[in-house]
Amino acid sequence: MDDLYIDNIDEFVYDQNKIVTYKWLSLTLGVHVNQAKQMLYHYLEKKRKECSASQLHATYLVSGKFQQNGNTCHKVTVVREDQLEDTKSKLIVTASIHVYSIQKAALKDSSPLFSTDYDIIKENLDNCSKYSAIRCAIATPRTSEEISRLQSLAHVTTPVSDGQAVTSKPSINGDMSATKPVSQQAKGIVGLFASKTTSKSKETSKEVKTESKENSATAAVADKPVNKTKVPNNFFGKAATSKSKSSAQDEGKLIKEETNSQASLSKEVEKQSSNSVVKPAPDIKEELPKNSEVPPKKTKENKIKTKRLEHSDSENEKSESQKKKRRRIKKPQPESSDEEVIPDSPPSSSAKTSLASPHKEVKKEPANSTENTSNVRRRKKRKVLKSRTSRDEEGCIVTEKVYESESYSESEDDFSKSNKTQPTKSTASVKTVTGKKDDEKKGHKKSPASSNKGSKQASIMGFFQKK
Amino acid sequence: MFSDISSLRGLTLLSMPATEGPVFTREISSSFVNQSDRYKSSDRTFNRQYAHIYATRLIQMRPILTERAQQKWGHSVPVRRLCDIQMGEQCCIVGTIFKYMELQPSILREISEEHNLLPQPPRAKYIGQSDELILEDELQRIKLEGAIDVQKFFTGSVIVVFGSEKNDGKFMVEDYCTADLPPQRNRPDLCKDSFVLMVSGLGLGGGDADSLMGLQLLVDMVTGQLGDEGEQNGAAKISHVVLAGNLLSHNTQGKESLGKAKYLTKKTQAGSVEAVRMLDEILVQLAASVPVSVMPGQFDPTNYTLPQQPLHRCMFPLSSVYPTLHLVSNPFQADFDGLRLLGTSGQNMSDIYKYSNMKDYLDILESTLRLSHLAPTAPDTLGCYPFYNKDPFILEECPYIYFCGNAPTFQSKLITGADGQEVLLVAVPEFCKTQTACLINLRTLECEPIRFSAFSTEDEEGEMDISH
Numbered sequence: 001m002d003d004l005y006i007d008n009i010d011e012f013v014y015d016q017n018k019i020v021t022y023k024w025l026s027l028t029l030g031v032h033v034n035q036a037k038q039m040l041y042h043y044l045e046k047k048r049k050e051c052s053a054s055q056l057h058a059t060y061l062v063s064g065k066f067q068q069n070g071n072t073c074h075k076v077t078v079v080r081e082d083q084l085e086d087t088k089s090k091l092i093v094t095a096s097i098h099v100y101s102i103q104k105a106a107l108k109d110s111s112p113l114f115s116t117d118y119d120i121i122k123e124n125l126d127n128c129s130k131y132s133a134i135r136c137a138i139a140t141p142r143t144s145e146e147i148s149r150l151q152s153l154a155h156v157t158t159p160v161s162d163g164q165a166v167t168s169k170p171s172i173n174g175d176m177s178a179t180k181p182v183s184q185q186a187k188g189i190v191g192l193f194a195s196k197t198t199s200k201s202k203e204t205s206k207e208v209k210t211e212s213k214e215n216s217a218t219a220a221v222a223d224k225p226v227n228k229t230k231v232p233n234n235f236f237g238k239a240a241t242s243k244s245k246s247s248a249q250d251e252g253k254l255i256k257e258e259t260n261s262q263a264s265l266s267k268e269v270e271k272q273s274s275n276s277v278v279k280p281a282p283d284i285k286e287e288l289p290k291n292s293e294v295p296p297k298k299t300k301e302n303k304i305k306t307k308r309l310e311h312s313d314s315e316n317e318k319s320e321s322q323k324k325k326r327r328r329i330k331k332p333q334p335e336s337s338d339e340e341v342i343p344d345s346p347p348s349s350s351a352k353t354s355l356a357s358p359h360k361e362v363k364k365e366p367a368n369s370t371e372n373t374s375n376v377r378r379r380k381k382r383k384v385l386k387s388r389t390s391r392d393e394e395g396c397i398v399t400e401k402v403y404e405s406e407s408y409s410e411s412e413d414d415f416s417k418s419n420k421t422q423p424t425k426s427t428a429s430v431k432t433v434t435g436k437k438d439d440e441k442k443g444h445k446k447s448p449a450s451s452n453k454g455s456k457q458a459s460i461m462g463f464f465q466k467k
Numbered sequence: 468m469f470s471d472i473s474s475l476r477g478l479t480l481l482s483m484p485a486t487e488g489p490v491f492t493r494e495i496s497s498s499f500v501n502q503s504d505r506y507k508s509s510d511r512t513f514n515r516q517y518a519h520i521y522a523t524r525l526i527q528m529r530p531i532l533t534e535r536a537q538q539k540w541g542h543s544v545p546v547r548r549l550c551d552i553q554m555g556e557q558c559c560i561v562g563t564i565f566k567y568m569e570l571q572p573s574i575l576r577e578i579s580e581e582h583n584l585l586p587q588p589p590r591a592k593y594i595g596q597s598d599e600l601i602l603e604d605e606l607q608r609i610k611l612e613g614a615i616d617v618q619k620f621f622t623g624s625v626i627v628v629f630g631s632e633k634n635d636g637k638f639m640v641e642d643y644c645t646a647d648l649p650p651q652r653n654r655p656d657l658c659k660d661s662f663v664l665m666v667s668g669l670g671l672g673g674g675d676a677d678s679l680m681g682l683q684l685l686v687d688m689v690t691g692q693l694g695d696e697g698e699q700n701g702a703a704k705i706s707h708v709v710l711a712g713n714l715l716s717h718n719t720q721g722k723e724s725l726g727k728a729k730y731l732t733k734k735t736q737a738g739s740v741e742a743v744r745m746l747d748e749i750l751v752q753l754a755a756s757v758p759v760s761v762m763p764g765q766f767d768p769t770n771y772t773l774p775q776q777p778l779h780r781c782m783f784p785l786s787s788v789y790p791t792l793h794l795v796s797n798p799f800q801a802d803f804d805g806l807r808l809l810g811t812s813g814q815n816m817s818d819i820y821k822y823s824n825m826k827d828y829l830d831i832l833e834s835t836l837r838l839s840h841l842a843p844t845a846p847d848t849l850g851c852y853p854f855y856n857k858d859p860f861i862l863e864e865c866p867y868i869y870f871c872g873n874a875p876t877f878q879s880k881l882i883t884g885a886d887g888q889e890v891l892l893v894a895v896p897e898f899c900k901t902q903t904a905c906l907i908n909l910r911t912l913e914c915e916p917i918r919f920s921a922f923s924t925e926d927e928e929g930e931m932d933i934s935h
Contacts, residue, residue: 023692026692033691034479034489034695034699037480038483039484041481041482041483042483042484061693061694063693064473064474065470072468072470072915073470073903073916074468074470074917075917076684076694076917076918076919076920077918077920078680078921078922093471094474095470095473095695095698095701096473096478096694096698097481098480098481098694099480107922109676109677109921109922110676110677110680110921110922113680113921114676114679117683118683125752125785128690128751128752129690129756131692132691132692133490133691133692133696134490134492134493134691134703135756136492136756136758136791137495138758138791139493139756139789139790140789140790142790
């Protein structure tokens with residue numbers, strides 16, 4: 001074989017001042033590891049012959065049978081050149097000696113060796129055994145079809161077992177999510193590359209739980225097949241499924257979903273209870289997996305009411321993918337906390353209410369119902385702090401701040417700010433209230449949409465509401 | 468032995484490059500069957516009391532012990548229930564041991580305000596001079612005295628004692644007997660040498676760089692990159708690798724992060740994330756070359772109670788595409804070509820270590836084997852799932868290889884049972900501390916340690932304690 005490698009090694013060692021280990025050389029030059037070891041030896045010999053005062057330092061690997069205190073063991077060790085003879089003499093039988101690395105500077109400890117190998121392996125993770133001396137026939141990566149097949153098998157088996165478990169207990173939100181640290185499935189990562197249609201069933205626990213919650217939900221909740229709508233979060237870019245899990249988890253709430261005329265995905269719920277510890281997915285930092293998942297997911301019946309406040313988790317700010325679906329009450333008038341489980345005070349809701357709550361209104365105009373996949377308008381319902389005026393028994397107009405649910409559409413955010421009320425006094429007969437009162441009445445129709453943040457601040461615009 | 472096999476071929480690498488490097492094919496164990504289904508959790512209802520475990524344990528072990536008792540002391544000796552024994556009559560009773568220890572931490576005492584006690588600091592051993600043994604069965608309990616060594620036993624072991632009840636209501640023991648080894652299948656005849664490599668306590672994320680180099684050497688050796696032809700040939704005979712727990716270091720479970728409220732740790736990444744990433748990279752190198760079984764341990768991201776469920780494969784995106792990666796439960800049971808292997812990541816053994824006077828992990832291994840129970844101290848001092856129908860830790864078939872991970876030092880021993888069973892006991896040491904792994908030859912049931920080191924000159928200061 002030609003001696004080009006000598007020049008290569010020369011260049012690596014002297015010019016680039018690298019530590020050339022046999023593994024690094026083998027992966028860089030694309031040769032068998034044993035050849036790489038021999039190349040290093042050849043180079044070392046050559047250089048030693050040429051200039052005896054060379055600055056080259058070498059480390060060797062010595063392995064063999066070693067005896068100590070009457071016990072034998074197999075010892076594998078990397079030694080510096082000066083320790084080579086010493087170590088060799090201690091071994092009863094020497095199994096192998098070869099050059100481990102060559103470098104210009106003398107090494108004090110083994111961490112540079114390790115980091116060299118670590119770096120080169122990281123670059124070549126998918127073919128790290130290509131140049132090794134052992135081939136294993138069964139160690140070939142699975143194809144994506146096999147993976148999806150395995151996942152669907154697992155999906156089929158788990159709902160059965162989980163169903164019994166969950167229905168037997170009163171489901172506690174925190175409990176369930178805690179016990180399912182692995183609810184996010186590999187399919188999340190695999191699903192990123194090949195959109196899988198099977199949804200993993202760890203969420204089945206969630207599902208079942210949600211179903212049980214469903215049953216216990218208020219009677220007002222109509223049991224319609226619900227689908228999740230796509231979240232209008234497309235403008236945040238592609239979302240990794242793993243992120244969806246995290247974000248769903250962030251929300252920490254079970255989500256109520258509503259019917260959608262189109263097929264929708266159901267993964268949100270599943271993802272919810274996932275644990276952020278298991279997030280090895282290489283740095284896909286986007287959110288909103290839901291978008292990517294919409295097509296392949298099956299529909300599920302999910303109506304979940306959630307009481308839990310958001311769990312903090314790392315990507316909380318960008319938790320657009322949380323879908324808070326609120327149940328739209330048939331009655332037009334806003335009740336206080338009865339139907340709305342989450343006392344979603346506008347300031348705290350921040351990003352959550354923002355894009356993430358597709359909301360279907362029963363009495364909505366048909367136009368809205370076709371907006372499923374658009375990300376422009378969403379009917380949402382929120383709990384808003386409003387002032388209500390009423391007449392006292394003494395005849396005074398009393399203004400009270402009250403939480404009311406109000407529906408708003410995202411696009412109409414211009415006139416939204418008015419709903420944040422100032423604290424009122426009981427005897428105040430402020431006329432400003434009247435403007436807001438109008439708002440309430442419109443609340444169920446196309447009310448002035450709130451801003452994306454959902455926080456309403458009193459502004460002069462309140463006087464110029466849409467009538 | 469591995470080192471002998473590795474030295475069969477001559478040294479070739481201190482020479483000019485050859486034209487072609489040798490390629491060896493990995494010996495694959497033709498049938499690796501994971502038999503750990505009994506440790507997989509089916510449902511997860513924690514509504515039940517833990518007392519059911521003891522009840523079912525006793526019910527399952529009573530027939531075995533009765534038979535042993537009759538074998539040992541003859542059929543004429545009656546085997547009675549505690550409620551039926553009469554004073555002065557020699558009989559056998561079967562029951563569960565309860566060891567009363569003064570020093571055993573009791574949560575009730577800790578939180579009780581009337582004593583105003585500070586919580587007890589953790590100790591290495593909780594045994595004391597005044598400990599007592601009490602035998603319990605389904606209905607009653609009785610204190611034991613006599614020819615029974617209090618410190619050898621621990622809570623949860625089911626035994627049969629022979630003796631008589633005295634006037635003061637205590638039972639005077641003349642002899643006792645344990646269930647001994649369960650029946651064992653016939654040993655299959657393997658024609659070729661086939662090795663299983665066992666490592667435990669990798670301790671990733673612990674910030675210890677030395678053990679990382681050793682780990683890299685281990686991976687290189689197993690995948691056939693390290694060493695000369697002889698060694699590579701030997702490494703090709705390794706048909707399976709078992710990682711027995713504590714893949715992550717206990718540093719990843721920092722107390723601060725565990726104790727803090729979730730909203731405070733919002734933006735911080737858990738310590739284990741980086742460590743799991745490193746583990747995935749190591750596993751992908753291994754899985755590309757050899758079948759690997761990964762068991763979770765005390766500090767790994769899985770549930771705390773025994774049986775620990777397998778780590779989830781979503782944590783290993785790079786390596787889980789390989790079919791050679793097996794994520795298994797703790798305890799782990801498998802058949803290699805018909806040879807049964809059983810072991811844990813060490814939590815049960817270290818728990819028994821705390822509550823008995825045995826110092827040697829091999830002794831503890833042997834005593835659990837002779838008691839025919841994997842984790843007798845569960846659920847008393849070792850967390851476990853509230854089983855109801857059956858106790859999956861009872862050994863029904865005797866393994867050929869019985870191991871525990873995360874032992875302080877490497878030890879191995881071959882023991883034999885009353886009916887001719889033979890078992891190789893292996894205490895796998897922590898790799899992050901000792902840089903030692905174990906190679907077990909399936910054909911001869913021999914175990915050899917392998918030590919890895921880098922740049923250490925005088926490191927053989929009696930760290931190893933190998934007893935054969």
